[in-house]
Amino acid sequence: MPATGNAIVGQSGGPTTVINSSLAGVVDAASRSRKIGRIFGMRFGIQGVLEDFLLDLGKEKEETLKALRSTPSSALGSSRLKLADEHFAPILDQLKKYDIRFFFMVGGNDTMDTIHRIVEYAAEHGWEMTGVGVPKTVDNDLFGVDHTPGYPSAARYVALSVLQAGLLARDMQRVDQFVVFQTVGRSAGWLPAAAACARSKSLTAPHVILLPERPFMRDRFLAAVKEAQEEHGFVSIVCGEGITNPDGSPVSASSTTDNFQNVEFGAMGGASAAMILHRIISDEFGWRGEFQVTESLQMCAADRAVRLDIKEAYACGRQAVKLAVKGHGGVMVTIERGRGKQYKAEFGTIPLGEVANKERPMPDEYIADGGMDVTPEFLKYVRPLVGELPEYANLKIKRARV
Structure with missing residues (x-):
């Protein structure tokens, strides 16, 4: 069973119309879990961890989190920082400081690589932490999915x-x-x-x-x-x-x-x-x-958002937390297309290592x-x-x- 503790979530790469809906899904599911204490948000992606700039998302009002589902861009702030070897030790120090046991990021293939490397580094240094990726990219080029939110x-x-x-x-x-x-x-x-x-x-x-x-x-x-x-x-x-x-x-x-x-x-x-x-x-x-x-x-462009997209993005965020608290880490949530004439989304997983730095x-x-x-x-x-x-x-x- 995964260790109990706090959770952290970040957004990385380019924005989308629905990336905040995924964020809302993570926060909503995490706040309902008995295994998760506090839920922190990275200000400007992984740079927020390095700079000790985290937000206490548990203090946000319910109406704010609800409105987040239909808010475009990246509410936490994004980053395109490419991790270097010297970043890992200070990142782990910060994760320990905030007792982070559940690590989530919403992003594309480069983001999945970031999660994969940080979680592996933490495990190598004796820190038990479950990492799950939430898919995001307007490019739709993530490996192993029918399509990506956004x-x-x-x-x-x-x-x-x-x-x-x-x-x-x-x-x-x-x-x-x-x-x-x-x-x-x-x-x-x-x-x-x-x-x-x-x-x-x-x-x-x-x-x-x-x-x-x-x-x-x-x-x-x-x-x-x-x-x-x-x-x-x-x-x-x-x-x-x-x-x-x-x-x-x-x-x-x-x-x-x-x-x-x-x-x-x-x-x-x-x-x-x-x-x-x-x-x-x-x-x-x-x-x-x-x-x-x-x-x-x-x-x-929130004025042209697809309702299906908003719902699927939110569901991906919730699904990531459900997987993590069950100890199913090292994966990214996937959207798969169900069989039948009518469109229906189903959710699965793919190992982070199979997604990282790949294109479809x-x-x-x-x-x-x-x-x-x-x-x-x-x-x-x-x-x-x-x-x-x-x-x-x-x-x-x-x-x-x-």
């Missing part, structure tokens, strides 16, 4: 943005002939792929979807752009921020990296794939157009031949997560006669 809401943000930008591009085609929308997601194409949900009987956009899982082929891309413009009068293009050339170099031309050696995209990288694509199209065809790079907005790209069966679109199989996967999108009115475009 992805459904971010995917909906992308789909709605491309839907509305597509209407604008269609109606402004006499002014601007194309629009390029860039998503976050690094080297995974799950978010740009979700833009395909924007298509309907009345809107053909997006016409081209560029995924990081396939190399950017300039000539094929330009041919697809020209074909779409000739057929529809305008072109809607969606790209993942991490698309690469055939030689593996970023289309964004960025060479900047963060502390985990991940390539920086968008403003932090000093360039963007969308900007480069805009230039390529303008140079080739002489068209006017625009590029849209919303960056972190798609990671914390889109599988080939979700990517259309030619590499610039998705398949019906992907739409079947993603639509239950994104939810219904609005249908907008369309006039009958037919020249009047006298």
Whole structure:
């Protein structure tokens, strides 16, 4: 049986619309457990432990914790600190000081690596502590899951943005002939792929979807752009921020990296794939157009949150505590898709060591031949997560006669 004591929870990496719902789930379940005394929160991730800056979450009002479920961003504050050897001893000293026996973090693959290493170090030095990871990433690239909390809401943000930008591009085609929308997601194409949900009987956009899982082929891309413009009068293009050339170099031309050696995209990288694509199209065809790079907005848009996403994130937080108090540590909570025609989430686990520093790209069966679109199989996967999108009115475009 695990030792009784206090619990600590932190948030790490980029924010999501629902990461605070997971935090609320952890706090709620921990406060109800007889094995857990106090529940502390790390201020700015693991840096809060190193700096002795912890919050007493047990003192928060019930209405605050309830409101936390629908609050975007990372309420505790986040961090991207990469642990070095010299960090472990002072971290363990702080964990002992606060009698931490249950260690939770909400984050992605780098965060799971952090939990794994800290818990292993504690065990090697005689400190019994149970660590469980709560999944989070809008990129949807965590290994061993159907999807991650945060992805459904971010995917909906992308789909709605491309839907509305597509209407604008269609109606402004006499002014601007194309629009390029860039998503976050690094080297995974799950978010740009979700833009395909924007298509309907009345809107053909997006016409081209560029995924990081396939190399950017300039000539094929330009041919697809020209074909779409000739057929529809305008072109809607969606790209993942991490698309690469055939030689593996970023289309964004960025060479900047963060502390985990991940390539920086968008403003932090000093360039963007969308900007480069805009230039390529303008140079080739002489068209006017625009590029849209919303960056972190798609990671914390509470006004576009998916209710299912909020509920699943909260459930993941609660599940992590249930596992920990039963002594089932060294794992990350997973969301799995139940069998049957109707979507249903089920919860499982995967060892932290199998998740840490790994990525899950889109599988080939979700990517259309030619590499610039998705398949019906992907739409079947993603639509239950994104939810219904609005249908907008369309006039009958037919020249009047006298």
